[in-house]
Amino acid sequence: MIDNLISMWFFIILIGFTPLTYRALMALDFSKLFRRNSGWQIRFLVTFVSFAFAFIIAYAFLVIYERIFVVVR
DSSP: OHHHHHHHHHHHHHHHHHHHHHHHHHTSOGGGTSOTTOHHHHHHHHHHHHHHHHHHHHHHHHHHHHHHHHHHO
């Protein structure tokens, strides 16, 4: 039961943090790193990196929740 709850929170955090990290990364100026007229490549990279950051954040929360539940038991 606890494992299902932790998995549910993992996906909620992952879905919640993906747009937040996307907005934060869009504040950076990636146009200086890419060639001119490469807008879709920039958006693709930012989407991929924001999903990766959100995954890392969700995984960190998952590990913390598991450690808390181990200590409480």
